Structures are given as C-alpha cells and as structure tokens.
Amino acid sequence: MNELLSLNYGHIFEPELLKEISEIGILKEVKEGDKLMEIGQYITAMPLLISGAIKILREDSEGNELLLYFLEKGDTCALTLSFNRGQRKSEIRAIAELNTILIMIPIQKMEEWSSTYKSWRNFIFDSYQNRLQEMLDTLDSIAFMRMDERLLKYLRDKQKLSNSNELQSTHQDIAYEMHTSRVVISRLLKKLELEGRINIQRNKIELLNLN
CATH class of the missing domain: 2.60.120.10 (Jelly Rolls)
Structure with missing residues (x-):
C-alpha cells in the first residue's frame, strides 16, 4: 500500500x-x-x-x-x-x-x-x-441541452473514462443513467448510427466519430 x-x-x-x-x-x-x-x-x-x-x-x-x-x-x-x-x-x-x-x-x-x-x-x-x-x-x-446533445455528452464522457471506443452498455442501461426511457435512447442511438458516428451491436456500442 x-x-x-x-x-x-x-x-x-x-x-x-x-x-x-x-x-x-x-x-x-x-x-x-x-x-x-x-x-x-x-x-x-x-x-x-x-x-x-x-x-x-x-x-x-x-x-x-x-x-x-x-x-x-x-x-x-x-x-x-x-x-x-x-x-x-x-x-x-x-x-x-x-x-x-x-x-x-x-x-x-x-x-x-x-x-x-x-x-x-x-x-x-x-x-x-x-x-x-x-x-x-x-x-x-x-x-439546457436537448436529449441528443445530452446523449453525445454521455457517450464522450464514457469514452474518455474507459479510454476505449467500445461501450459495454445496453440501451436500458443508458436510459437508466440518463433518467429517460429506453425507447428515446434507442431512437437517438439509431440516428447516430445512420450518421456513421456509432455502430450498434448486441449489448455493445462501438464509438466511431463523436465530434
């Protein structure tokens, strides 16, 4: 010690x-x-x-x-x-x-x-x-922030904390921590995936470009 x-x-x-x-x-x-x-x-x-x-x-x-x-x-x-x-x-x-x-x-x-x-x-x-x-x-x-802005901030904070581009969380996990519903988080994550900023996998999210 x-x-x-x-x-x-x-x-x-x-x-x-x-x-x-x-x-x-x-x-x-x-x-x-x-x-x-x-x-x-x-x-x-x-x-x-x-x-x-x-x-x-x-x-x-x-x-x-x-x-x-x-x-x-x-x-x-x-x-x-x-x-x-x-x-x-x-x-x-x-x-x-x-x-x-x-x-x-x-x-x-x-x-x-x-x-x-x-x-x-x-x-x-x-x-x-x-x-x-x-x-x-x-x-x-x-x-003061929209939910999509809050989600991006959340993902960036998690990326910095773990020093990894892979987030081992479910949509429900994120919803709990952000105090919102899973449906809202799933919709916003899908939007980010369509924009090429993340890649959604089972119980895992690959962070590609969060800038």
Whole structure:
C-alpha cells in the first residue's frame, strides 16, 4: 500500500499523512458493477481511488436513477463527510464503473486530518468544489441541452473514462443513467448510427466519430 500511496498521492500529501493512511487504510479491489454504497446506508468510510472509476447515482421516489458524476484515479467523494455529520444516511448510490482499486479511510479521520494536515484540508476542499461543479454540469445538461446533445455528452464522457471506443452498455442501461426511457435512447442511438458516428451491436456500442 505504501508504494501505491506514494505513486498516486505522494505529490499531494505530507509523508506523515501518507504514513497514517497506510496504517489505518484498507486496500480494496472491486469489480465492474459492484456496489460500494447504497442509498439509506450509514457511511463508515470514504474512498481514495488508486485506479478505475466509480459512478455516483441519485434515485427518485419511483426508483429511477440519474447519473451525477464519476470518481476517477486520485479522487475522493468529500460529500461523504456531509452525510456523516449527525449520522445521516447516504442519499447517493456508488457503483464501480470499471474494475477499481481504492483505499478506504474511516470517516472519523476526515475531520481529524482536516485540522492536522493542510494538504488534507485542501484536498477535501478541492473535492467539494469538483463534485459541486460536476453536479452543476449535470443540472445544466438536463435543463439546457436537448436529449441528443445530452446523449453525445454521455457517450464522450464514457469514452474518455474507459479510454476505449467500445461501450459495454445496453440501451436500458443508458436510459437508466440518463433518467429517460429506453425507447428515446434507442431512437437517438439509431440516428447516430445512420450518421456513421456509432455502430450498434448486441449489448455493445462501438464509438466511431463523436465530434
């Protein structure tokens, strides 16, 4: 764990903080599709991502999901700190988007280290800022972008995240994450295929030209 921490966070945290993380952190590997956090669950730890990606989802009263943002290498989800205050339950769902390696930190350490280490305090503040901006981007796309524009943005984000031109998702998967119907997504994907921008296969979409 010491080597992983140094490679991924050595440029951010003091040696003393890296030592503390290595002593209490729990190294964890999760597979694509594994659930790390469920809505209504009490949060006991926060993740430091070493590799892979985690998607953060919100759910409405009817069980429909909306993709809020992704966590990638070098990220954490500082929103877990706000959920922990007063022992509130989580209002988000976290699922591994890719095979992921992370270090789980006990939630109690977040505030303790914020008063002890300047680098940690800055790291958490930057995480708040980044997550807020990503949620605002999500809101903007819903409020101001047409559905076809939102779909293109979604496909580009997935392509960048996986560093691959193949998206292993069904039309229903995409509809869930974009909070719309499968019929709408299927129609828009077919249009993109006719334009030569994607190639639709069974449970897979080949991304050809999304510019």
